[in-house]
Amino acid sequence: MQPGFLSIRSLTKRYETMVAVDDLNLEIAKGELVAFLGPSGCGKSTSLRMIAGLAPATSGTISIGGKDVTQLAPYRRDIGLVFQSYALFPHMSVLKNVMFGLEMRKVPAAEAERRAREAIAMVQLEGREDRRPAQLSGGQQQRVALARALVIQPSILLFDEPLSNLDAKLRDEMRSEIRSIQKRLGITSIFVTHDQVEALSMCDKVAVLNGGRLEQLGTPNDLYERPATAFVASFVGRTNRLSGVAEGDCISVGGKALRAPGASKGKVELMVRPHRMVMTAAGETMPDFGSEPINSIDGEIRDVYYAGDILHYEIDAGGQVMSVERTTSGGETPVSPGSAVNLTWRVADTLVFGAAQ
Amino acid sequence: MDERPVPLTLKILAFVMFVFLLAPVVLVVPISFSADTYMTFPPSGWSMRWYVDLMHNSRMIGALGTSTLLAVIVTVLSMLIALPAAYAIIRMRVIGAEALLALFTAPLLLPTIVLGLAILIVFAGAGLLGTFTGLVIAHLIIVLPYALRVLTTSLAGLPLIVEEAASTLGASPLTVFTRITMPMMMPGIVATAALSFLVSFDEAVISLFLTGPRITTLPVAMYQHVETQADPLVAAISVLLIVLTLAVVMIVDRTAGLTKTFVK
DSSP: OOOOSEEEEEEEEEOSSOEEEEEEEEEEOTTOEEEEEOSTTSSHHHHHHHHHTSSOOSEEEEEETTEEOTTSOGGGSOEEEEOTTOOOOTTSOHHHHHHHHHHHTTOOHHHHHHHHHHHHHHTTOTTOTTOOGGGSOHHHHHHHHHHHHHTTOOSEEEEESTTTTSOHHHHHHHHHHHHHHHHHHTOEEEEEESOHHHHHHHOSEEEEEETTEEEEEEOHHHHHHSOSSHHHHHHSSOOEEEEEEEETTEEEETTEEEEOTTOOSEEEEEEEOGGGOEEEETTSOOOOOTTSOEEEEEEEEEEEEEOSSEEEEEEEETTEEEEEEEEOOSSOOOOOTTOEEEEEEEGGGOEEEETTO | OOOOOOOHHHHHHHHHHHHHHHHHHHHHHHHHTBOSSSOOSSOSSBOSHHHHHHHTOHHHHHHHHHHHHHHHHHHHHHHHHHHHHHHHHHTSOOTTHHHHHHHHHGGGTSOHHHHHHHHHHHHHHHTOTTOHHHHHHHHHHHHHHHHHHHHHHHHHTSOHHHHHHHHHTTOOHHHIIIIIIHHHHHHHHHHHHHHHHHHHHHOOHHHHHHOOSSOOOHHHHHHHHHHHOOSTHHHHHHHHHHHHHHHHHHHHHHHHOHIIIIIO
16 A cells, blocks of 8 residues: 555554454545544544544554654644534633644744634634633534634644534535635545545545444445445445345346346345336336346335435335335326336446355 | 522422521621620620620630631642642542542541541650641641542543643643643632631631640630630621631632532
């Protein structure tokens, strides 16, 4: 692997009874925004705390810009950290909060204040410099926390689920704001989240963690279209699972023969994204896939859910339950439960994994 | 706390409780303005003579000075000892922190009279009886468990994450403590100081064992005065003590917020 600006080698965190982070290897290039994505307890926050120096690593190394920082105390690491619960200093004004890091760096008071005011303006909090954190809303507090971490121009900016305490609308707003500030300043950043939409829509790359191990590091497109493991496929986006037995690139699923690219031998799991499956009911015309190889199975509708923009069908295909979506157009009547349907999708949209999980 | 209307019965009950608790204290006030030479209620006449008497009572004034100086020194020392101890127990998680806390606060559970006797025996050998140093050490033994209790509770209630934020911003552990942790602990520190001062100032049992003809504290002097005389002098002193206590409580209320300090 090419050594990155932030280089994590064999990073491990072991507690008495469990391994929280297990042999993590990661290279992050300068200016990149990388998400650490995974379910709770996957080790993403622990990894972040080790990078920040707040939790000692059991083994492995962390280096920033070629310098090994593994043994350095957090206050010597030059890192900005934005916490989920803001962690503002309650006894200081907004301005003093933002100035704190500059003060610690012995920046002259006048310059520190000028830079702090700039940072406060960047997060759109002008006029609130003299407020106490308790007088601000959650969203505003998180902006102060962001300004406080940005103003010191850290070599790396870390976000620990910074948007989880905010409501949905504010979250969207902050997401694009953080992204645009991060891009403008070109700060290498790590964004810990359990929200895949956040990870996919904001970040250059996403590292998916599970059980303390790195499942895959890739671009959002890589993760979605070319997931490396069954865990990534099912955690990122929704999928339908089918289990079968492979023989070459032919897979037998409940007596039906399906095809998948690159299948091997033995028990396998097939996954298909719900919206990549086309459902055809009796009397409807089958869509034309041209010369593309396709898979096709028959099933019966068990349930229909209306979700406004889409109609969500649950289909029983020979004992395996699948979800299929159709976008609504306004006038249609949903195909009723009990109807026989056919499901068709491109072989290229079929993901196949060994059935180890 | 949510602000729900207090039911009338609860209000009456609270009032009755207050009367029960405060009546004896309130009774002292009229008696202190008595013109009689012994304590009776109601007094047969009114005067300021016992306050004037107090001003000229060098033994009482001396004891008041000793008690005040003692309480101030004990408060400062207990803060200097308990604050680092609380930090070591809560934040640094030294080995056996729980056991240490239990050990340090154990004197709270001992009967004061037993403690007094034990201190008497030890101090007699060390030549500390009837000395100011002896009183300081003995009062520290009584005050420290309170100080440590309040400070550990105060520190444990602080979010560690705020201190972590300061350290990622470049603050060394000592800077984090002085700039972040201590200011956030201020209500607890004020409460500890007030409590330490009042506990020391009010301490009578152990002081009885340690004081002598050369040195005495105000509660001991009052006790000895009542033993021999029944005049309202002690009532006058009591009123001054009530005023002093109220002053301390009001300072706490103004600086840190009373409910925030003692209730939370």
